[in-house]
Amino acid sequence: MIPPKPAARPDRVSLWRYMKLFRADILSAQPQRLYRAWMAEFKTPFFRSYLLNQPELVRLVLKERPCDFPKSNRISEGLRPLLGESVFLTNGAQWERQRRIIDPAFEGGRLKETYPSMWAAALSAQGRLAARAGEVVEIEEITSHAAADVIFRTLFSIPIEDEIASQVFHEFRAYQRSQPILNVGAFLPLPRWMPRFFRADTRAAAARIRGLITQLTDRRMQEIEAGTAPDDLATKIMTTLDPETGDRFDTEEMVDQVAIFFLAGHETSASALGWALYLMALYPDWQDKVAAEAQALQSGDFAEVAKLRISRDVFREALRLYPPVPMMVRETTCPERFRDRDIPKGAQMVLSPWHLHRHERLWERPDEFDPGRFATENGKACLRDAYIPFSAGARVCTGAGFAMVEGVLLLSLLLRDLRVEPVEGRDPVPEAHLTVRARDGIWLRLARR
Numbered sequence: 001m002i003p004p005k006p007a008a009r010p011d012r013v014s015l016w017r018y019m020k021l022f023r024a025d026i027l028s029a030q031p032q033r034l035y036r037a038w039m040a041e042f043k044t045p046f047f048r049s050y051l052l053n054q055p056e057l058v059r060l061v062l063k064e065r066p067c068d069f070p071k072s073n074r075i076s077e078g079l080r081p082l083l084g085e086s087v088f089l090t091n092g093a094q095w096e097r098q099r100r101i102i103d104p105a106f107e108g109g110r111l112k113e114t115y116p117s118m119w120a121a122a123l124s125a126q127g128r129l130a131a132r133a134g135e136v137v138e139i140e141e142i143t144s145h146a147a148a149d150v151i152f153r154t155l156f157s158i159p160i161e162d163e164i165a166s167q168v169f170h171e172f173r174a175y176q177r178s179q180p181i182l183n184v185g186a187f188l189p190l191p192r193w194m195p196r197f198f199r200a201d202t203r204a205a206a207a208r209i210r211g212l213i214t215q216l217t218d219r220r221m222q223e224i225e226a227g228t229a230p231d232d233l234a235t236k237i238m239t240t241l242d243p244e245t246g247d248r249f250d251t252e253e254m255v256d257q258v259a260i261f262f263l264a265g266h267e268t269s270a271s272a273l274g275w276a277l278y279l280m281a282l283y284p285d286w287q288d289k290v291a292a293e294a295q296a297l298q299s300g301d302f303a304e305v306a307k308l309r310i311s312r313d314v315f316r317e318a319l320r321l322y323p324p325v326p327m328m329v330r331e332t333t334c335p336e337r338f339r340d341r342d343i344p345k346g347a348q349m350v351l352s353p354w355h356l357h358r359h360e361r362l363w364e365r366p367d368e369f370d371p372g373r374f375a376t377e378n379g380k381a382c383l384r385d386a387y388i389p390f391s392a393g394a395r396v397c398t399g400a401g402f403a404m405v406e407g408v409l410l411l412s413l414l415l416r417d418l419r420v421e422p423v424e425g426r427d428p429v430p431e432a433h434l435t436v437r438a439r440d441g442i443w444l445r446l447a448r449r
Helices: 015-024 055-064 073-083 092-106 108-130 139-156 163-178 200-226 233-239 251-282 284-296 302-307 309-321 371-375 377-385 400-416
Strands: 039-043 048-052 136-138 328-331 336-338 341-343 348-351 418-422 430-432 436-438 443-448
Touching: 048 055, 048 341, 055 348, 055 377, 073 200, 073 251, 092 108, 092 233, 092 251, 108 139, 108 233, 108 302, 108 400, 108 418, 136 139, 139 163, 139 233, 139 251, 139 400, 163 200, 163 251, 200 233, 200 251, 233 251, 251 284, 251 309, 251 400, 251 418, 251 436, 251 443, 284 302, 284 309, 284 400, 284 418, 302 400, 309 371, 309 400, 371 377, 400 418
Parallel strands: 048 348
Antiparallel strands: 039 048, 136 443, 328 348, 336 341, 418 443, 430 436
């Protein structure tokens, strides 16, 4: 049984047709040949794009010369109404300053300190799911709720039932469906002063979300000044001084960062967990292995996570087949020459976890689900050279370690006492909005073990 993936488009389509496909779903907009190509060129009237799958080129762009390939502003155009000048969009000195302030909150011991909040959110999710045993449920809605609860508890020490937290969650669900991955600014060379033609509902939803986040941030700043703030991620980030300048984030900067924490820490985690649960429904033998191993989860002790090796490999394989962020775009700052092709300055370098993780010349049986592959020589080599669900190099996701603990814990705890089963006739079709989601949701039947 092969897990579902989008149908590829024909090799040749008009630019207008490609733009429409890309705005609707970047996955089905791509031709089948990209699953074998080391590099592919896409031409538009205004710029050139190059998809890179060759591991040496991916390594060059992400690890060896990241400063020569900053994030592309063409992609950031569509996300800026919500994310502002967050660390996800910035480049150069501004990005370096932001990482100096943010990174300490996610260092080694801090993950252990956030685990009790993560455990509490996982138990709450387990209780909500258990109450629906015997029903058919849309699992992405449930994983979105669970991942948002993790973020609110670890970032602001509040459960999702908090009034503002609940409002942010529901606004964000509306936003992520209304916002295409690209807007017109990604295709046309618009000057900075020209309006970006964002949809009215997208702009309004982004403004509402940022207003709610501002309330949370202002409330925390008052608690910090009063000496009553809890020792969570928000407090850590808001009180960390830049070691080079002595400055810290002001309220507007913190709102930008909280917005990306919510996008990266909620939306991507919800996507990955939803697909992982669907794969468990398709492969009940692996589901039983995860459930048996999950019996070790009893006390909420951080050390228990290290025992979840099967769940880790299952979640890792889910991230391979359904990477939450399907494509990343960098831009050349000077002319380059890749694979005997001259690459002009300003070209878009597309790094696609979706295609790299399923590349037919790198992975054995690339479209098959096999968590055991990571113990093979091919699997180990591909983990090093062709596996980038959290990006890689200097711009690797700060919360990658956080996400792996969260995903493994939630997957294990939810399956410890419950079974998920597929629903006949409701196979999900993956497509990309802000992350890789299912076109009409992921529907599963729940049963008690």
